[in-house]
Amino acid sequence: MRTTGDRIRQAVSFEALGLLISVPLAAVVFGYSLEKTGVLGLIGATLATTWNYIFNLGFDRTLKRLTGSTRKSLKLRFLHAFSFELGLLVAFLPIIAWWMGIGLVDALLVDISFALFYLVYAFIFTWCYDTIFPDTDATASPVQ
Template sequence: MRTTGDRIRQAVSFEVVGLLISAPLAAFVFGYSLEKTGVLGLIGATLATTWNYLFNLGFDHALKRLTGSTHKSVKLRLLHAVCFEAGLLIVFLPIIAWWMEIKLIDALLLDVSFSLFYLVYAFVFTWCYDTLFPDPDSTPPPAH
């Protein structure tokens, strides 16, 4: 299992890199000011950082309990990314509508766009992170 320090490094680096990409991209694509999307990104990053730590900790504990390892196949990485983003989407929707001063349906479009971006980004980032900083428990479990 990863150490607390490693989990914090992963969560913070995930959010910093994601914010540097997503805020300007959202401003450009949706025509909002960088100030609005930047602050929205900071709110989302704070929310997502907390969720990232808790979700990954729970996911790894469950995976280790069920399989004896924290090794993640491509299929499991996809499930991980989808579950992470679905939980975040539900919580972030009303915040987006409030901060951007838009209708819920417009906030949903923005939220889904952020989620789709982060779905792909989470898959790529986590794979790269696991390659650069391998989890000592990530060896595949022995075949039965």
């Protein structure tokens, strides 16, 4: 299992890099100001960082209990990324609508766009992170 310090490093680096990429991209794609999109990004990053820590801790504990290891197969990586983003999507939707002053349908489009971006980003980031900073518990064969 990863240490608390390692989990914090992972969550903070994930969100910082994600913000640097997603905020300017969202401002251009949706036509919102960089400032308004930037604040939304910071709100989302704070929410996501908290969710990241809680979700990854629970996912790893469950995986270790069920398989004896935290090693993730390709299928588990997809499940991990998808379930993380689904939980965040539900929590972030009302915040987007409120902050941007838009209806829930428009907020859902913004939210889904962020989720799709972060779904791909989370998959790539966590794979790279696990390669650069391997989890010592991830030595057993992955569950298929």
